[in-house]
Amino acid sequence: MKQYNLGPNGGILTSLNLFATKVDQIIALLERRVDPNNPSNPGGRAIKHILVDTPGQIEVFVWSASGSILLETLASSFPTVIAYIIDTPRTSSTSTFMSNMLYACSILYKTKLPMILVFNKTDVKDAEFAKEWMTDFDAFQSALRQEEEAGVFGGEGSTAGFGAGSGYMGSLLNSMSLMLEEFYRHLNVVGVSSMTGDGIDEFFEAVEAKRQEFERDYRPELERKKKEREEAKAARREQELGKLMRDMSVSGASRGAPRDRDAAETVSEAEEVDQASRDTIGGSESDDASGDEEITSAGDDSGLTERYKQALADSTGHKTPSEQDLSFMRYLRASSKNVNR
Numbered sequence: 335m336k337q338y339n340l341g342p343n344g345g346i347l348t349s350l351n352l353f354a355t356k357v358d359q360i361i362a363l364l365e366r367r368v369d370p371n372n373p374s375n376p377g378g379r380a381i382k383h384i385l386v387d388t389p390g391q392i393e394v395f396v397w398s399a400s401g402s403i404l405l406e407t408l409a410s411s412f413p414t415v416i417a418y419i420i421d422t423p424r425t426s427s428t429s430t431f432m433s434n435m436l437y438a439c440s441i442l443y444k445t446k447l448p449m450i451l452v453f454n455k456t457d458v459k460d461a462e463f464a465k466e467w468m469t470d471f472d473a474f475q476s477a478l479r480q481e482e483e484a485g486v487f488g489g490e491g492s493t494a495g496f497g498a499g500s501g502y503m504g505s506l507l508n509s510m511s512l513m514l515e516e517f518y519r520h521l522n523v524v525g526v527s528s529m530t531g532d533g534i535d536e537f538f539e540a541v542e543a544k545r546q547e548f549e550r551d552y553r554p555e556l557e558r559k560k561k562e563r564e565e566a567k568a569a570r571r572e573q574e575l576g577k578l579m580r581d582m583s584v585s586g587a588s589r590g591a592p593r594d595r596d597a598a599e600t601v602s603e604a605e606e607v608d609q610a611s612r613d614t615i616g617g618s619e620s621d622d623a624s625g626d627e628e629i630t631s632a633g634d635d636s637g638l639t640e641r642y643k644q645a646l647a648d649s650t651g652h653k654t655p656s657e658q659d660l661s662f663m664r665y666l667r668a669s670s671k672n673v674n675r
């Protein structure tokens with residue numbers, strides 16, 4: 335915080351961003367630790383589960399780009415399950431319970447990963463009431479009525495909280511619990527005490543059930559999305575390459591044109607210059623019959639495309655050029671065009 339002159343939230347977010355830049359190293363390290371054939375694992379044993387503790391400021395992780403990068407990278411390397419930990423004694427009123435459920439619901443929809451609800455601190459308060467509220471609508475309704483009648487609605491224990499006694503809040507919570515029924519069906523719920531270790535076996539059973547769900551339902555969906563993204567990226571690159579090829583034929587046709595513009599000095603300037611050239615040639619195509627060179631160039635397009643792809647693959651080690659490569663090529667092309675004039 336001192337080094338970058340940041341506040342607490344900025345500090346957490348920056349730490350997360352810096353952490354995300356090392357994601358490849360983190361995954362490589364984890365892959366080594368789960369490899370049963372790796373003799374350098376402590377005690378010669380591979381680890382079975384990896385627990386990732388996210389920052390207490392949940393939104394910093396869930397809604398940030400680096401949080402998404404970390405989650406997506408983890409999910410593409412290992413079966414990944416979200417455990418949403420709830421402080422049971424502090425969720426004993428219907429309104430805080432509902433706030434927690436809505437938060438969990440938003441995380442489920444944002445991460446699109448299997449989720450377990452973990453009611454922690456069962457050594458202080460048993461989590462049976464919460465499990466009942468999630469499975470029995472009438473039980474939640476009667477808890478709501480009791481809180482309203484006792485005048486403690488909206489608070490924990492005996493203290494009435496903000497909005498206490500509001501009829502509007504009561505009916506809102508009622509309809510929300512109905513709406514969330516479908517959401518509850520997708521969750522595993524366990525009560526644990528990390529203090530005494532109670533319920534930890536059930537927690538790992540739930541993790542195993544969700545791992546199977548991940549392999550069955552989520553993995554194919556993740557792979558489909560990944561494929562879609564790669565195809566869209568390849569299509570964008572092809573499009574860029576097509577533009578480049580058009581630029582090349584334009585430069586051939588306009589070689590004899592008088593110089594009316596200054597040499598391009600930036601990539602964007604070069605693109606503007608090229609766009610202007612394209613417009614001119616587009617006009618000349620329909621106005622006169624000087625399209626011979628165009629046709630020849632168009633005929634060579636596929637060969638040139640291959641050569642460019644090959645050249646870029648040779649220089650960068652990639653199969654297809656990136657958008658930056660293509661922009662840079664266009665810049666070079668436009669600059670040399672201006673120099674040759």
Ligand SMILES: Nc1nc2c(ncn2[C@@H]2O[C@H](COP(=O)(O)OP(=O)(O)OP(=O)(O)O)[C@@H](O)[C@H]2O)c(=O)[nH]1
Pocket residue numbers: 388389390391454455456457458526527528529530
């Ligand atoms: N009685 C009881 N206390 C617990 C239990 N689990 C955690 N605590 C206490 O709850 C407090 C908060 O625990 P943390 O593990 O720091 O909570 P956290 O949500 O990870 O905190 P941040 O990530 O830093 O926001 C500590 O004082 C713990 O000792 C439990 O099962 N029972």
